[in-house]
Amino acid sequence: MGWNIVIADDEAPAREELVYLLEQFHDVDKVTHATCGMDAIKKVKEQTPDVLFLDMEMPDLNGLQIAEIVGEIQPQVKIVFSTAYDQYAVHAFKLRAFHYMLKPYDEEDLAIVFRELRKSQLETASVIPVNATTAGATSVKLALELEEGIKYVFPKDIVYISKEGKYVQVHIRDQAYDVTYTLSELEQKLEPFGFFRCHKSYLVNLGSIAELKSWVNGAYNLLMDDALRSSIPVSRNYVKMLRLKLEI
Known part of the structure; x- marks a missing residue:
């Protein structure tokens, strides 16, 4: 199965640009759009995506607020922050962001994200599950x-x-x-x-x-x-x- 992805960005051109770049990757299975923070949370609940590409600046909730909520309801979702500004990077990684991309999007930057995603997938598959009771x-x-x-x-x-x-x-x-x-x-x-x-x-x-x-x-x-x-x-x-x- 390929990657199930949600893109949360209130700007249509940015969403379309990212969709175009994602379509170049053979292991992307599904891409869902969200146009604001509340819509992003709703789509994450409905779609249970593998990855959330999350814009920092949206009209209702900002990216950091959305990431905190998503971490509560779907902690397995890997969050890739995207923004035109780099001052949010420290806060993003405090929220355990998987990656951080600057706009305008670069194909090589996205390729790095997918290399890390595949690497993470392989590492997860190799881990032997531990019974929660055993772990205390x-x-x-x-x-x-x-x-x-x-x-x-x-x-x-x-x-x-x-x-x-x-x-x-x-x-x-x-x-x-x-x-x-x-x-x-x-x-x-x-x-x-x-x-x-x-x-x-x-x-x-x-x-x-x-x-x-x-x-x-x-x-x-x-x-x-x-x-x-x-x-x-x-x-x-x-x-x-x-x-x-x-x-x-």
Whole structure:
């Protein structure tokens, strides 16, 4: 099978130029167009492509924002950033970009991308799969230092985390624990396990959200799936990103 590719660029001439160059490669099987950030996310969900050629500058979401969302919903997609400017390169590779191309497109640059893609494909095929349980992935726990000792909890059992004044609390389904971590430290530790910062004082488990309710002035509240049906505020700036992470 050949490569399944999505091109996300709001400029038609740039898309057409890239399509023409991609057609020169015999192992390109399918090319789908996206004209804005939201359309790119939609196409990635629908097409589950191997590669996303992603323009940095689009009218709704920029390339870095799209890459972050795609990394959550389809982490296997290889992202090749494309832009007329090179100042984004450092940020792009922090988001684990597969490659970075400058416009106008160059056939040799694209050939380098495909050489790297084929090399990556061969390396992946040669790796022996490791059972997740064997690797310890399912046994990892967060250590909560309490007065009486250390309590270990699975990330999936944490409903949300709150900052109450100077104190941070980890909320399990029917109990809360004061911890010595900062909210930022927990955000970094738990981000790979599906946690989202919805407010300056709250970090929520996306898997424990039951409802999103509209509030006042464009704000929302989350109803959590715990014993208390806790209500968590969502800052207006986070609503759009939260919905993209939650919904299929």
